[in-house]
Amino acid sequence: xxxxxxSPHPTHDIVSEVGYSTHQREVxxxxxxxxxxxxxxxxxxxxxxxxxxxxxxxxSPHPLKKILKKFVPGVLWTSSNNYKLRKHDTKAGKLLEKAxxxxxxDLIYERSEYLQDSGTLMAKKxxxxxxxxxxxxxxxxxxxxxxxxxxxxxxxxxxxFKLKHADKVISVxxxxxxxxxxxxxxxxxxxxxxxxCINPEKAIKKQSISAEKQLRTIGFxxxxxxxxxxxxxxxxxxxxxxxxxxxxxxxVGDGKILPDMKALCADLxxxxxxxxxxxxxxxEVFGMIDKMDICVMAxxxxxxxxVKLFEYGLMEKSIIAPNTLPVQDVMEHDKDGxxxxxxxxxxxxxxxxxxxxxxxxxxxxxxxxxxxxxxxTWKHAAENIIQLCE
Numbered sequence: 001x002x003x004x005x006x007s008p009h010p011t012h013d014i015v016s017e018v019g020y021s022t023h024q025r026e027v028x029x030x031x032x033x034x035x036x037x038x039x040x041x042x043x044x045x046x047x048x049x050x051x052x053x054x055x056x057x058x059x060s061p062h063p064l065k066k067i068l069k070k071f072v073p074g075v076l077w078t079s080s081n082n083y084k085l086r087k088h089d090t091k092a093g094k095l096l097e098k099a100x101x102x103x104x105x106d107l108i109y110e111r112s113e114y115l116q117d118s119g120t121l122m123a124k125k126x127x128x129x130x131x132x133x134x135x136x137x138x139x140x141x142x143x144x145x146x147x148x149x150x151x152x153x154x155x156x157x158x159x160x161f162k163l164k165h166a167d168k169v170i171s172v173x174x175x176x177x178x179x180x181x182x183x184x185x186x187x188x189x190x191x192x193x194x195x196x197c198i199n200p201e202k203a204i205k206k207q208s209i210s211a212e213k214q215l216r217t218i219g220f221x222x223x224x225x226x227x228x229x230x231x232x233x234x235x236x237x238x239x240x241x242x243x244x245x246x247x248x249x250x251x252v253g254d255g256k257i258l259p260d261m262k263a264l265c266a267d268l269x270x271x272x273x274x275x276x277x278x279x280x281x282x283x284e285v286f287g288m289i290d291k292m293d294i295c296v297m298a299x300x301x302x303x304x305x306x307v308k309l310f311e312y313g314l315m316e317k318s319i320i321a322p323n324t325l326p327v328q329d330v331m332e333h334d335k336d337g338x339x340x341x342x343x344x345x346x347x348x349x350x351x352x353x354x355x356x357x358x359x360x361x362x363x364x365x366x367x368x369x370x371x372x373x374x375x376x377t378w379k380h381a382a383e384n385i386i387q388l389c390e
Contacts, residue, residue, distance in 0.1 A: 001389065002037045004099055006110040006119050008092040010085070013044035013051050017282035019307055023135075024111060026199055030382035031109075041099045043092045074147045082151035085115045093118030100126050107131060107389060112162060114138035115155050120162045131385065132166035133194075137179055137303055160184040168388050170194050173326035176303040192388055195330050197378045198310035204286045215318065215355045217248045219292030221285055222308050224255030229299025229322070229342050231257075231264060236298065236347025238268040243352055247273065252288045254279035289315045294354050294361070296320040299342040300327065313372035318361040320350045330376065336368035 005028050007014075014025045024042065032038050045051040069077055096118060099105075109131045110119040115138075123130035139155045149155075163169060163186040171177040174193050180186040218237055224230055230251065237249045251261070251274065258276070265274045280288060289295060295312040300322045309330065312319050319337030321327045333339040338353065340346040354361040374380075 001106045002103055003107045003109055004039045004041055004105045006096055006108055007042040008116040009044055009113040010088050011044050014042055014046055015048050026378040030378040034382055039099055039103050041096050078146045079150040082149050089116045089118045096122050114142050117158045117162055120165050129167050131168045133170040135172045172305045173303055174329050175325035194381055195305040196307045197376045197381045198314050199378055203314050215293035215358055216246050217293045219250040219295050221252040224253050224258045227301050230261050232298040232342055232344055233296050234264050235344035238270050239344055239348035240351040249274045252277040294318045298347055300324055310372055310376055313368045316365050316369040318354045318365045337364050
């Protein structure tokens with residue numbers, strides 16, 4: 001098949017090591033490896049040399065822009081940015097149309113984005129099969145991140161339009177699929193649930209764990225954002241430490257609330273038991289995970305499929321994860337790991353249970369590891385896409 005992979009967002013490139021880049025890159029490569037021809041139309045960039053300046057780590061807004069933002073009402077500032085997104089989508093649509101006319105594809109596989117409907121318009125215009133991958137409740141997410149916008153009513157209409165006309169909708173979780181059905185009247189029979197995945201080739205040689213090994217190092221890898229529950233993990237670890245003074249906590253990653261997390265450790269008087277590793281290069285992440293005995297994700301949002309669970313699973317680690325629908329899509333409590341409610345007490349109880357039952361902990365780690373390899377690789381996701389075409 002000839003497949004156009006369409007990503008209209010102006011900053012979502014495929015060469016960075018952030019989640020959206022990895023997701024796009026892995027899907028494209030997996031489809032290629034199955035023997036299909038991929039034509040990337042990716043507005044965020046496909047080479048480091050042509051990335052949007054906004055994506056650069058050292059990007060800083062112009063001083064005048066910072067001053068203006070202080071005086072312009074938030075809703076107008078956000079609306080102005082949204083207007084630019086709509087203008088950008090017109091440009092993106094023209095590039096997509098050019099690719100359609102040149103390559104005559106069998107399928108347009110689109111990574112859906114907020115306020116962008118050019119993919120649907122072009123698929124309808126040229127009567128091409130169109131798959132829409134949806135990773136978030138876009139309007140709600142943008143409102144939470146950037147505040148209200150005059151474009152939100154228009155954005156809701158765009159979401160309904162795209163979902164109505166897509167041949168298939170690829171949802172990252174069952175909870176998100178339910179939201180799309182209820183909010184936008186998307187037909188349930190066109191939705192396919194495809195959680196995030198992992199590339200097995202990223203795994204490194206793991207440390208061997210015997211039933212007699214003492215599990216001591218608790219770990220977290222990821223962005224230090226409020227919705228990941230790092231504060232809940234730290235508080236739970238402090239409680240567990242009272243029952244087992246040999247425990248260590250390793251936190252790998254960076255984020256705007258990292259200083260708050262360090263201050264929390266100081267307040268709890270556990271600084272000597274916690275190592276903050278900071279941000280590490282992506283190629284070193286699995287080496288960090290290998291140093292951990294128990295990997296924790298204390299909280300998550302209600303709709304996303306956490307990639308870190310598959311990273312933990314690939315490295316065959318004992319896992320403590322939030323008892324959310326997206327996690328339940330891929331993990332079973334007491335079989336693949338321990339699923340908990342987001343409270344420090346439950347984190348502490350789960351840590352102590354795994355520490356005190358090494359054989360059972362390793363049994364769950366092994367079970368989820370095998371599940372990841374058989375069901376949650378990008379190759380498996382690509383095979384699902386092709387099967388939906390057939």
